Amino acid sequence: MTAPRCRLACLDMAGTTVGDDGAVLTAFAAALDAVGFADGTPERQKAVDYTVETMGQSKIEVFRAVTGDETSAHRANAAFEAAYLDAIRSGGVTAIDGAADAIAAMRAAGTKVALTTGFSADTRDALLDALGWHDIADLVLSPSDAGRGRPYPDLVLTAVLRLAVDDVHDVAVAGDTTSDLLTGHRAGAGVVAGVLTGAHTASDFATVPHTDVLASVADLPALLAS
Numbered sequence: 437m438t439a440p441r442c443r444l445a446c447l448d449m450a451g452t453t454v455g456d457d458g459a460v461l462t463a464f465a466a467a468l469d470a471v472g473f474a475d476g477t478p479e480r481q482k483a484v485d486y487t488v489e490t491m492g493q494s495k496i497e498v499f500r501a502v503t504g505d506e507t508s509a510h511r512a513n514a515a516f517e518a519a520y521l522d523a524i525r526s527g528g529v530t531a532i533d534g535a536a537d538a539i540a541a542m543r544a545a546g547t548k549v550a551l552t553t554g555f556s557a558d559t560r561d562a563l564l565d566a567l568g569w570h571d572i573a574d575l576v577l578s579p580s581d582a583g584r585g586r587p588y589p590d591l592v593l594t595a596v597l598r599l600a601v602d603d604v605h606d607v608a609v610a611g612d613t614t615s616d617l618l619t620g621h622r623a624g625a626g627v628v629a630g631v632l633t634g635a636h637t638a639s640d641f642a643t644v645p646h647t648d649v650l651a652s653v654a655d656l657p658a659l660l661a662s
Contacts, residue, residue: 451634
């Protein structure tokens with residue numbers, strides 16, 4: 437059997453393989469409410485702008501930056517997770533069309549798949565439970581599993597180590613945010629693909645290094661086979 441061009445695909449969750457109909461932004465709003473960032477204030481708008489800009493990054497790190505206070509950051513994070521869990525339980529979170537088939541196709545072709553996220557392990561696992569996805573990938577990682585979250589390379593490099601991939605150039609990274617792309621670039625991935633199903637646009641992707649822009653993660657198997 438011919439070895440696959442790509443030995444490992446590291447795929448983001450929310451916005452890339454998972455659609456949540458704006459639940460992340462709704463959860464961020466609940467978090468800002470919890471720490472007193474009132475609607476209509478400059479402080480609130482600045483915080484909202486920052487959360488959109490840093491989509492994909494570790495949520496607790498985002499809240500540390502926004503609040504400047506550890507206690508407030510943890511209060512905001514707890515409110516965020518509670519709101520997102522409500523969205524999961526209410527059925528507001530679903531798989532991106534074609535994502536599960538794409539993951540299956542890549543694994544069938546000999547490519548290992550790691551799902552990565554900025555969510556805590558508890559929120560990540562609740563999401564996997566809701567989708568019935570605990571066996572869909574070879575590995576799932578949150579920032580707490582890797583040391584640092586995006587835009588640092590730790591999530592990708594942890595997947596490389598745990599899944600015994602020999603060369604980072606044989607890795608593909610796909611995500612819907614500039615943070616995903618920076619992570620892939622900094623990890624040395626051979627394919628760094630932005631997908632247009634989530635938070636950021638092709639114009640956003642143009643501001644950071646990447647190799648490809650795809651309409652959806654469903655297009656990734658064809659790219660890797662080309």
